[in-house]
Structures are given as C-alpha cells and as structure tokens.
Amino acid sequence: DIVMTQSPDSLAVSLGERATINCKSSQSVLYNSNNKNYLAWYQQKPGQPPNLLIYWASTRESGVPDRFSGSGSGTDFTLTISSLQAEDVAVYYCQQYYSTPITFGQGTRLEIK
C-alpha cells in the first residue's frame, strides 16, 4: 500500500495569510507514461462529506476558488491557500489514486489564528 503522510497535523493561520499543507507519499505517484501525478486534495467541513478541491496534483475542480492551489510531483506535494478566509476552516486530506488500495493522508486541521 502507498502510505500518505501529511504535515502538520494541525495549523493555525491568520485571516488573509497563506496556509500551506504538505503531503508525502511512500512511493512515487507519478505515471511516467502520461506525466501525471495521481494525487488529489479534499476539504472536509464539520458534518459534511469531503469536497474535491484538486486532482492531478494541481488541477482545480470546477467551482473551487483560485486561492486554492496544488503543487509538487513524485512523492512530495503541497496544498496552498493563498489568502485564508473564515470559510476555509476545515480538515484537509490528500489522496493517492496511483494504485489500489486508494489511500488517504491522516488529515490536517486548519484553524484561524
């Protein structure tokens, strides 16, 4: 299984400031044949299902604000929120879909400082 490890476990950022969440996979999730990273990011607010933010490591899902961006390749990835808004308080998860079993990171809780 590919193990996904996120850091930090929790994060407090001031409104309007940048938030950065890291995700590391135990093996590369980059398919050389198509040069795509099989990595997604989700946002989960209390009492709600996860919401897809980013796929292919850096492609924003339709309707996701452009303050959310994804970067990285191979085994190291980052989700960045460029200017934190109050509604961004949530738990964020990364997920690899390079191979089965599909696996998720443990989650990063983002709060307002």
Add this chain to the structure above:
Amino acid sequence: QLQLQESGPGLVRPSETLSLTCTVSGGSISSSSYYWGWIRQPPGKGLEWIGSIYYSGTTYYNPSLKSLVTISVDTSKNQFSLNLSSVTAADTAMYYCARLRTLFSPTDAFDIWGQGTMVTVSS
C-alpha cells in the same frame, strides 16, 4: 444534477452483517461509464477506501477488508450496495458512497459524494 444518497440501518450488532445502499439520482449508473465507491470514516478519524464497482459488476476491494466485503450493483434500481460481514466495534463509522471522476477509471479522485450514513456497531 447527479446526487448520491446512502441508506441502511444505523445500528448493527457485533458479528452481524452491515448492509448499505447508495441510490443514484439525476443520472444513470448503467449508461454512464464511471466507477462508484464506498469510503468510511470512524468518528474523529480519517478516510478509508472500502472498494469500488463498475456498472458491469467489476469490483476492486481494499485488501484489508476484502474477505469481509461485497459490493454489488443493481442497474434496474440505479443503486449499488455494500455488505460488510462479521462486524466489530471497529467498523463503527460514517459510510459514504461516491463517484470516481474519470470515465472507465477504477482508481481516481472522488468528485461527487453522498452525505453519508452513520453506522454504529453495538450490542
């Protein structure tokens, strides 16, 4: 607009079988070419993929649960189902059904989710 809705008992006795159904509305399971999945989340914890199914019945399971899990599809009812046998307290979780976002792809991101159904395993 495609929507998914989980249904099933909220309480299951230990050693019994957990059975849940996901009803898809706003689109057809059989005419689309997507895979459909089950994911669970224990209270206060992270997400675990259980397995995925295609409308033809092709399935992929998490090896950690494979001997206990059966996922099936009923295209006439536009539903797919989860059976998890010999449950224990460790199977207490919110269970979500979801769609994998890319046509024909058994491993992908999940782009549409149900609201989830909480299942408690207790005597």
